[in-house]
Amino acid sequence: MSFWTNLNTLDFKLSRTRANGLQTRFFEAGKGENTILFLHGLNGHLDVFARNFAAHAAHYHVLAMDMIGHGYSDKPDHDYEIKHYIDHVLGFLDVMGVKKASLVGTSLGGWVSARMGARHPDRVSSISLVSSGGLTAYPHVMNQLSALGSKATTGLEGLRARLEFVVKDKDSISEDLLDSRWNIYQQPDYQKMLPHILCLQNMEIRMRNLLTVEELGMVKAPALVLWTKDDPTASIEDGQKYADALPNSEFVVFDKSGHMPQYEEAERFNRVHLEFLKKAGL
Secondary structure, eight states, X not given: OOHHHHHTTOOEEEEEEEETXXXXXXXXXXXXXXXEEEEOOTTOOGXXXXXXXXXXXXXXXXXXXXXXXXXXXXXXXXXXXXXHHHXXXXXXXXXXXXXXXXXXXXXXXXXXXXXXXXXXXXXXXXEEEESOOSSOOOHHHHHHHHHHHHHTTTOHHHHHHHHHHTOSOGGGOOHHHHHHHHHHHTSHHHHHHHHHHTGGGSHHHHHHHOOOHHHHTTOOSOEEEEEETTOSSOOHHHHHHHHHHSTTEEEEEESSOSSOHHHHTHHHHHHHHHHHHHHTTO
């Protein structure tokens, strides 16, 4: 199923704006009273939510963005730590005129969402953490992400290996996803700034950015922690630790996907997430 098949009944905008001084690519659809902002993972881009936009735009104002250093957004010449992602997201919400949003973050995007929930509660209606990073620092995972992230820019074989790492069913990788990511990775500024994108896989940098159980306890917004049985980056116990630390959380485990359940199990993800938002009164 192509991106266009997922979006062919949806009125949407794919455009660019300046947020926190950075040219920022974004997606927008729906006209609901409440806003949902989708945040991608490491080496990712907004297209990974193509299977989720239409279902959510039927009820909500939907936004997604390429975060700093990623996709077709600007790639300034410095390491991208969590504070830089948050500044970019807050700037984007400001320029879009959104005072408060429900954040849906996968992997790195979940890390950003959780910290925003703790430190900027006035801007966050709810958080949904999908195979989220931010609580663990496993050297073997960090080394693998760095190696695969670098190899992915060198050829289609390396790119496919990077994507196969985060899915359970290798046949689920569409040609659209391969093509869109290959075009992103072939940007000269992307390859030049790749060390900045991968900086959170450096142990020293990662440790000063990690979330703590105490910090998660500060999150008052309703939270959905969505994990999988076959995530190559973290265990179900890690997901449960996330959920237990959040005061107002729900924990759901998927069993037919790897690190991207919103992509591999899109229909179930959409149903579960919309039910969560409804129960949260959003």
